[in-house]
Amino acid sequence: MKNIAIFASGNGSNFQALVDAVKVGTLQANIALLVCDRPGAYVIERAEAEHIPVFLFNPKQYQHKAAYETIILAKLVEMNIEFIALAGYMRLIGPTILKHYEGKIVNIHPSLLPAFPGLDAIGQSLQAGVKQTGVTIHYVDEGMDTGKIIVQQAVPISVDETRESLQVKIQAVEHQLYPATLQKLLNFSSSFSTRTQLEAK
Template identity: 65%
Template structure:
């Protein structure tokens, strides 16, 4: 069975969707570790509630990105993680983790990439006045939201849409698309 390490920085709603799918048997995998760069994040509470081990750290406590990624890598190896699943992890993955897990790091992003990469993708879509945005699941490379696309699903932006209503629609799509896509990847063993 594939072992997943989930990386999150905040609330962890996508992490919770993955937990729910795992616990109900819809995702044939084991969540072996939560990695969190914000020790006060709600995602940690979610992990503890479900008995998932946590490695939480303050990046600024390390001398460099390479130093904290080396520590993260040691925890991943100890947990015997096969895949890294980013679920609202707000840091670019660096060379240390890409070297060890290249082709086995997956991210979800709240836009139809390559449109609106980076932070505040939903706000960017609203400001641009587009009629359609969506959700993208992609492999992670050294760039910001530039890795090969695995799956996408469109979300319509209706007249009078607010950031709050769009976030709700995007999160609903994220929670189902991410779990479904991760499940397919694990079944096929797909890698870049």
């Protein structure tokens, strides 16, 4: 099984969904590390409860992104991390990590990108008055939710929808879609790696 790291900044509901999927075998991976940029974030408690190592850092203690990403990258390499899943990580990934993990970093976003990128996508969709939003899983590049889309699933918005009710609906989709999609990506990655090794012989 591949070692994966999850980057998260907040409550960690998608982190927990991935952990639970590993427990029941629908996600065949080893969640080897949580990377978190916010001391006190609830996701840290979730990781500790699951005995998953945590790499916690405070970006304010570094002069620039490359400084803390160099340290993160060293930790990822040390722990043989092969794939990265962002789950509510509120920072753009910089070139230091992107270059090393090209094509091996994915993110989940609560809208049908390219609509409503960035912060508070749920609030953005409600303010816009659209009839549906959804969930997008995409590869990560240097932009704000601009990477190649892998899969999307629509979520209808009711006339009397509230932020809280819409969040519940979106998270229900996220918690099923993210583990399933990651499993497909890991299967493809393993298959591709095997083919490459065979062709090299």
